[in-house]
Amino acid sequence: MxxxxxxxxxxxxxxxxxxxxxxxxxxxxxxxxxxxxxxxxEGMLTDTGALSVDTGKFTGRSPKDKFIVCDETxxxxxxxxxxxxxxxxxxxxxxxxRVTAYLQGKTLYxxxxxxxxxxxxxxxxxxxxxxxxQNLFAHNLFLRPTKEEILKGIRADWxxxxxxxxxxxxxxxxxxxxxxxxxxFTKKVILIGGTGYTGEIKKGIFSVLNYVLPHDKQVLSMxxxxxxxxxxxxxxxxxxxxxxxxTLSADPNRGLIGDDEHGWAENSIFNFExxxxxKCVNLSKEKEPQIFNxxxxxxxxxxxxxxxGTTRVDYENISKTENTRAAYPINYIENAVEPSVAGIPKNIxxxxxxAFGVLPPISRLDAGQAMYHFISGYTAKVAGTEVGITxxxxxxxxxxxxxxxxxxxxxxxxxxxxxxxxxxxxxxLVNTGWSxxxxxxGSRMKLAFTRAMITAAINGELQxxxxxIMPVFGLAMPASCPGVPSEILNPRNTWMDKNDYDAKASSLxxxxxxxxxxxxxxxxxxxxxxxxxxxxxx
Ligand code: ATP
Ligand code: MN
Numbered sequence: 001m002x003x004x005x006x007x008x009x010x011x012x013x014x015x016x017x018x019x020x021x022x023x024x025x026x027x028x029x030x031x032x033x034x035x036x037x038x039x040x041x042e043g044m045l046t047d048t049g050a051l052s053v054d055t056g057k058f059t060g061r062s063p064k065d066k067f068i069v070c071d072e073t074x075x076x077x078x079x080x081x082x083x084x085x086x087x088x089x090x091x092x093x094x095x096x097x098r099v100t101a102y103l104q105g106k107t108l109y110x111x112x113x114x115x116x117x118x119x120x121x122x123x124x125x126x127x128x129x130x131x132x133x134q135n136l137f138a139h140n141l142f143l144r145p146t147k148e149e150i151l152k153g154i155r156a157d158w159x160x161x162x163x164x165x166x167x168x169x170x171x172x173x174x175x176x177x178x179x180x181x182x183x184x185f186t187k188k189v190i191l192i193g194g195t196g197y198t199g200e201i202k203k204g205i206f207s208v209l210n211y212v213l214p215h216d217k218q219v220l221s222m223x224x225x226x227x228x229x230x231x232x233x234x235x236x237x238x239x240x241x242x243x244x245x246x247t248l249s250a251d252p253n254r255g256l257i258g259d260d261e262h263g264w265a266e267n268s269i270f271n272f273e274x275x276x277x278x279k280c281v282n283l284s285k286e287k288e289p290q291i292f293n294x295x296x297x298x299x300x301x302x303x304x305x306x307x308x309g310t311t312r313v314d315y316e317n318i319s320k321t322e323n324t325r326a327a328y329p330i331n332y333i334e335n336a337v338e339p340s341v342a343g344i345p346k347n348i349x350x351x352x353x354x355a356f357g358v359l360p361p362i363s364r365l366d367a368g369q370a371m372y373h374f375i376s377g378y379t380a381k382v383a384g385t386e387v388g389i390t391x392x393x394x395x396x397x398x399x400x401x402x403x404x405x406x407x408x409x410x411x412x413x414x415x416x417x418x419x420x421x422x423x424x425x426x427x428x429l430v431n432t433g434w435s436x437x438x439x440x441x442g443s444r445m446k447l448a449f450t451r452a453m454i455t456a457a458i459n460g461e462l463q464x465x466x467x468x469i470m471p472v473f474g475l476a477m478p479a480s481c482p483g484v485p486s487e488i489l490n491p492r493n494t495w496m497d498k499n500d501y502d503a504k505a506s507s508l509x510x511x512x513x514x515x516x517x518x519x520x521x522x523x524x525x526x527x528x529x530x531x532x533x534x535x536x537x538x
Contacts, residue, residue: 048313064176234257359429
């Protein structure tokens with residue numbers, strides 16, 4: 001039971017009840033963690049020097065296996081249901097014992113990190129991982145304390161124990177299956193087992209902050225990316241997975257604040273994290289140079305494949321998963337802003353990947369529409385690889401991040417609403433999805449066009465053009481936009497068969513209305529009036 005590395009003299013993981021481990025390495029450098037990973041046969045270097053690993057059976061999060069301990073702290077505050085699944089206190093204690101017992105005799109990796117770039121909200125985190133590359137992930141994604149701070153000793157506000165090799169037994173452990181991520185708000189511990197998917201680590205802390213910040217500090221926590229221009233004009237980009245938060249926030253002409261999780265306090269916004277977690281599918285140097293170039297020594301690439309006989313990553317190969325990822329510290333993006341704090345946003349973009357091809361590539365929202373679309377949190381998923389299935393499915397995830405919200409969505413919506421009333425903010429809905437028809441017929445919006453539309457919105461160029469109102473959804477669509485062919489701005493124009501378009505628009509509108517019913521009782525007249533209008537046929 002030796003504890004080595006960079007740590008305060010008396011710092012020990014015995015405090016966490018972890019005993020009889022082999023060795024614990026504290027705060028190893030990226031180079032040391034890379035070396036450890038390679039020695040253990042758990043990864044290899046790519047030709048650009050990034051560390052390539054497989055996360056194992058799980059290549060994505062497992063929302064059905066995310067639990068929150070239901071006790072005095074959480075019972076009356078958490079929004080219980082299938083997003084926040086109850087876990088019994090005694091079961092948690094027993095599972096904790098079993099996980100720590102499992103770690104006996106193992107080499108462990110310990111990391112001191114923190115979340116929230118604004119010092120007022122700093123949350124210190126201690127991460128104990130079974131594998132060195134998970135520790136590298138924590139190093140890259142969270143904020144990094146200085147050597148001096150670590151040597152002085154940092155009291156962890158929250159701890160994460162990550163044991164991918166531990167398999168739970170649902171019968172005794174109270175889990176659904178062998179993997180789990182359990183949050184305990186009283187003990188301030190996140191216990192992760194049975195899965196090596198690193199995203200569970202970052203989204204675990206995101207869920208914690210989505211509780212702590214709005215509940216205790218009146219700060220709005222947001223599933224969004226953020227960047228800032230030379231005029232100090234902040235823009236934020238909300239959106240569900242795959243809609244473009246990471247891609248669109250990396251803009252050579254603007255400073256990157258963060259790619260996924262932010263807080264909105266009284267006078268500023270701040271990043272929760274110290275790194276990015278980018279999707280890599282079809283990544284190319286030409287289309288996304290900043291992200292491509294960030295995948296170098298110190299970065300972690302997950303579940304990708306190499307071109308045969310080389311160590312060059314083939315980003316088009318998604319045979320392990322479509323969710324291939326790269327994790328790198330934020331300063332690997334050239335114009336990242338550190339500390340990642342900025343002023344109140346001037347522009348808010350709601351990103352949606354509408355695979356039905358119905359929503360306009362960009363539209364301006366009024367106050368009621370902004371709230372309506374925030375609460376709806378719409379995107380679409382394209383069908384998997386099953387032959388013959390081409391119809392996309394709708395996803396409605398409140399606040400563009402329902403899966404990570406421990407409190408009722410209206411808590412976040414109220415906070416956003418009051419901020420929108422207080423500050424003059426332009427709100428835009430951006431469809432990064434299909435144009436010219438639904439998935440299967442049309443094609444995905446060109447990234448260069450989406451970028452041009454966002455630039456025009458930010459520069460104020462879209463304030464000068466005419467708008468037309470899209471029927472049914474009532475969205476204001478610009479008639480022209482620099483750098484974008486005008487004919488694509490109204491999606492109906494891009495469809496061969498206008499009747500098909502109208503039918504698809506009505507059915508999407510009906511899905512919005514059906515989904516919103518669950519929130520209608522909480523919504524004001526102004527928000528309800530922003531709903532799409534369709535003639536309901538029985
Ligand atoms: P997550 O929450 O899972 O991190 P995200 O919102 O950050 O998701 P991105 O990583 O930015 O999503 O993924 C968007 C993907 O869509 C990228 O692979 C990008 O190359 C691709 N893409 C294609 N066309 C567009 C477009 N017009 N706008 C934005 N992204 C596009
Ligand atoms: Mn992202």
